[in-house]
Amino acid sequence: MADLSVNIAGVEFKNPVIPASGVFGYGREYEELFSLSRLGGIATKGTTITKRNGNPAPRIAETPSGMLNSVGLQNPGIDKFLETELPNLMKKDTVILANIAGSTAEECVEIAKKLDQTDVHMIELNISCPNVKQGGMAFGASCDGAASITKQVRKATKKPLIVKLSPNVTSIAEIAKSVEAEGADALSLINTVLGMRIDINTKRPILKNNMGGLSGPAILPIAVRMVWQTANAVNIPIIGMGGISKAEEAVEIMMAGASAVQVGAAIFTDPYAPVKIIDGINDYLDRNNISSVRDIIGTVEPW
Amino acid sequence: MKYTQGKYLVIEKKAIAKDIFSMKINCPEIAENAQPGQFVHVLPTGFTLRRPISICDIDKEKGTIRIVFIVKGEGTKEISALNEGNVIDMLAPLGHGFTINEDFKKVILVGGGIGTPPMLPLAKIYKEKSTVISGFRSADAVILQDDFKNTGAETILCTDDGTMGIKGFVTQPLEEILKSEKIDAVYSCGPMAMLKNIAAVCDKYNTFCEVSLEERMGCGIGACLVCACKTNVNGEEHFAHVCKNGPVFNSKEVVWNG
Numbered sequence: 001m002a003d004l005s006v007n008i009a010g011v012e013f014k015n016p017v018i019p020a021s022g023v024f025g026y027g028r029e030y031e032e033l034f035s036l037s038r039l040g041g042i043a044t045k046g047t048t049i050t051k052r053n054g055n056p057a058p059r060i061a062e063t064p065s066g067m068l069n070s071v072g073l074q075n076p077g078i079d080k081f082l083e084t085e086l087p088n089l090m091k092k093d094t095v096i097l098a099n100i101a102g103s104t105a106e107e108c109v110e111i112a113k114k115l116d117q118t119d120v121h122m123i124e125l126n127i128s129c130p131n132v133k134q135g136g137m138a139f140g141a142s143c144d145g146a147a148s149i150t151k152q153v154r155k156a157t158k159k160p161l162i163v164k165l166s167p168n169v170t171s172i173a174e175i176a177k178s179v180e181a182e183g184a185d186a187l188s189l190i191n192t193v194l195g196m197r198i199d200i201n202t203k204r205p206i207l208k209n210n211m212g213g214l215s216g217p218a219i220l221p222i223a224v225r226m227v228w229q230t231a232n233a234v235n236i237p238i239i240g241m242g243g244i245s246k247a248e249e250a251v252e253i254m255m256a257g258a259s260a261v262q263v264g265a266a267i268f269t270d271p272y273a274p275v276k277i278i279d280g281i282n283d284y285l286d287r288n289n290i291s292s293v294r295d296i297i298g299t300v301e302p303w
Numbered sequence: 304m305k306y307t308q309g310k311y312l313v314i315e316k317k318a319i320a321k322d323i324f325s326m327k328i329n330c331p332e333i334a335e336n337a338q339p340g341q342f343v344h345v346l347p348t349g350f351t352l353r354r355p356i357s358i359c360d361i362d363k364e365k366g367t368i369r370i371v372f373i374v375k376g377e378g379t380k381e382i383s384a385l386n387e388g389n390v391i392d393m394l395a396p397l398g399h400g401f402t403i404n405e406d407f408k409k410v411i412l413v414g415g416g417i418g419t420p421p422m423l424p425l426a427k428i429y430k431e432k433s434t435v436i437s438g439f440r441s442a443d444a445v446i447l448q449d450d451f452k453n454t455g456a457e458t459i460l461c462t463d464d465g466t467m468g469i470k471g472f473v474t475q476p477l478e479e480i481l482k483s484e485k486i487d488a489v490y491s492c493g494p495m496a497m498l499k500n501i502a503a504v505c506d507k508y509n510t511f512c513e514v515s516l517e518e519r520m521g522c523g524i525g526a527c528l529v530c531a532c533k534t535n536v537n538g539e540e541h542f543a544h545v546c547k548n549g550p551v552f553n554s555k556e557v558v559w560n561g
């Protein structure tokens with residue numbers, strides 16, 4: 001049994017595997033299948049200040065080796081989250097990353113202030129949602145936008161702050177540097193890649209929102225590349241994600257420079273994916289006589 | 304709610320109409336917990352997303368369930384390639400099923416096309432107390448009529464083109480029955496347009512009505528919020544989730560043009 005623990009921004013994770021924001025709700029449904037305490041952490045569904053209903057259905061489409069979604073940040077609002085979900089999650093013996101997704105910087109600040117008063121372990125600031133008209137990806141698309149919102153939220157909380165980056169940018173390394181400069185403690189990447197599918201019989205986009213975010217195996221190489229570029233550009237830890245569905249791919253993203261991983265779409269394919277990945281990482285380490293998972297972080301040897 | 308995920312043995316597979324297959328699956332823990340109206344979330348090999356399919360029969364003693372599905376696209380085509388002796392990957396039983404009430408004396412089950420299969424477990428419960436009205440496009444799409452007859456239920460068959468049974472839509476015989484006798488419940492599954500008309504007829508005769516809805520799904524268990532549908536509970540609009548709050552809803556709660 002290898003040592004699977006990692007430390008991100010001073011927070012100790014028992015293992016580096018975290019279900020990604022948006023696919024796991026608040027854990028209740030998956031608890032029917034396995035104990036949440038097995039997980040390194042849980043990233044909760046993106047929270048806004050008031051309740052949001054999201055976009056009209058259909059909100060999902062299968063794509064070659066992946067899927068598109070256009071949920072549009074449906075959530076009950078921060079107060080409901082704090083009242084009914086967070087207290088339950090805090091009992092689960094795993095690290096809780098509260099994902100926030102305001103449509104203005106003020107809204108994000110307000111949510112962060114509320115979370116600052118709780119026991120939540122970390123805040124994951126989503127500046128990369130492709131499915132909302134305001135905020136979301138617009139924040140994360142320019143260095144100035146990303147820096148400005150990071151700066152404001154940084155002032156609002158002492159909690160370790162993770163900023164979640166969008167792949168829909170020209171240079172993720174530049175965005176990462178500007179976010180680091182404004183005090184982010186860690187980065188998580190990538191959010192979904194903007195995509196679209198059309199039903200050729202009706203000439204209508206499959207998603208009612210026309211466009212949506214691509215995730216699943218199809219985006220793995222993009223994620224590996226972006227984690228690597230970002231790791232080369234910043235000194236803060238990175239949580240890597242995008243298309244991970246097996247332990248080998250988690251190891252790959254960690255070698256590219258991630259200190260931990262998140263698992264999204266793969267959970268739809270196999271609800272046990274996160275726990276299988278944890279076991280698989282352990283097997284990989286044992287097979288290769290590596291005593292700690294920390295020893296693989298950033299060990300890629302580029303040509 | 305109690306569901307499991309695993310790979311289960313297909314013990315019987317039959318083609319029962321054009322592009323329509325019936326599969327019996329050995330899955331004791333799923334059969335044990337399954338309720339009429341619930342569904343299984345099937346992973347076609349090589350795909351990212353699972354496909355929701357209604358449970359068409361539950362045999363708790365033998366530990367089996369049956370599904371009946373039509374090949375619609377790539378996913379169901381892949382599932383239809385499974386044969387006896389293969390395993391099928393299912394997350395099940397999922398969702399909120401039909402309300403069963405032993406005191407009901409007379410119920411009507413209305414199935415439209417590939418929405419007919421989830422009516423069978425209800426017919427097995429209500430037996431002689433039920434009338435099954437099934438509607439299909441044409442004679443070559445007709446399924447499950449013998450299964451319904453074997454439960455003791457009365458059956459009425461309609462086809463759009465009149466190639467078998469009565470020519471016309473299921474709402475006609477439904478309204479005739481509602482007009483002439485007291486019906487405790489109408490249960491239905493089928494195309495949205497049909498469900499909407501059935502809900503309107505039930506409203507007119509003030510009859511309790513439950514409908515099973517469809518929406519594209521991700522997780523299938525209520526975590527991802529992909530399968531939203533608008534509902535109206537006591538005058539207040541909600542976004543419900545077909546996979547968890549449904550697929551069965553009281554027809555009065557459904558917002559038909561949402």
Ligand SMILES: Cc1cc2nc3c(=O)[nH]c(=O)nc-3n(C[C@H](O)[C@H](O)[C@H](O)COP(=O)(O)OP(=O)(O)OC[C@H]3O[C@@H](n4cnc5c(N)ncnc54)[C@H](O)[C@@H]3O)c2cc1C
Nearest residue numbers: 354355356357371372373375376377378379517518519550
């Ligand atoms: C609760 C429920 C019960 C169902 N029961 C049955 C049944 O008993 N028998 C049967 O034949 N069909 C049933 N369906 C419909 C069935 O899920 C779809 O026909 C199937 O998902 C199509 O997949 P595909 O890959 O072949 O088609 P594609 O059109 O290629 O599918 C592409 C994507 O859209 C989704 N999708 C397409 N049509 C539907 C639909 N009508 N409902 C939900 N998702 C859809 C697919 O799951 C997939 O993710 C049910 C649907 C729901 C929601």
Ligand SMILES: Cc1cc2nc3c(=O)[nH]c(=O)nc-3n(C[C@H](O)[C@H](O)[C@H](O)COP(=O)(O)O)c2cc1C
Nearest residue numbers: 020021022046069126190191215216242243264265
């Ligand atoms: C249905 C769905 C909903 C999502 N909702 C959110 C969200 O609310 N906040 C967020 O930061 N990311 C959200 N994401 C993005 C994922 O957290 C993740 O970044 C992305 O899916 C890439 O990982 P994957 O390929 O493993 O799915 C969502 C993804 C999916 C598939």
Ligand code: FES
Nearest residue numbers: 521523525528546
């Ligand atoms: S499919 Fe995930 S909530 Fe319904």
